[in-house]
Amino acid sequence: MDEKIRQDIFKRAKQWIHEAGKHIRDVIDEPLYIDTKSNPNDLVTDMDRNTEKYFLEKIQQTYPDHRVLGEEGYGDDIQSLEGTVWIIDPIDGTMNFVHQKRNFAISIGIFHEGIGEIGLIYNVMEDQLYTAIRGQGAFKNEKKLPQLANKVLGESILVINSVWACPNKKINHEGVQTLIKRVRGTRSYGSAALEFAFIAEGIVDGYLTLQLSPWDFAAGIVLIEEVGGIITQANGEKLNLLSNNTVLCSNREINDLIKDNIELL
8 A cells, every 4th residue: 555545544544533432422421222233232322323324424435445344234245355445343342332431442444455554443432542554553642552562471461251261162161261360360341442452552461252353353453463462363363354253362472372271162
């Protein structure tokens, strides 16, 4: 991607994500229409849908040759990553948005010919924007983030949802329980995008999930790689941006140690 074009896209994406976030904060206490999707815990609101429509309108007006893959389905039918593709989660952490009115994010990953060029994760209620441009480092509100420090497993904080430590058909839960006992502590924030941002910032050290959609991790790929971290499927294979994935994300020191403690079924 031409650098001048990339900088223009980045500048506009920052503007749009700030505008969308401000609107959400302005109306956060107004009544919501809440619906469910795949199950009673898979929530969607009119704010999710309207925010995605906002980005779609801006992108189509400004970059008509770009395509959009969005969680709420208002974008394009994406079968390949040819050209420039925006991968958007208008509200990542909808359950937090509904119940807590905090701990949710807007997540945008911009890929060109399959390569992650730009990542933005906006912690809306805290007004904290994490950004990255390929080859130029990652930032939090314009302050550059350092490269991830190497930590031993016993001094690491692992982000994992407790459901994966329970018996299930995807992973040996006994191995996960052993891993949990080996790390210093575990956390779960309810927003994958924020959890990737927190790894990039260095306030947590690893992340493991057995099911995540492309709009949840697209921006995270760019951020994590720009601070020297590793983000792959749980078996180490490259993430597939056109389907659901397992995801393992960490600093390089503990990546193999985490993999050694889990056994996918």
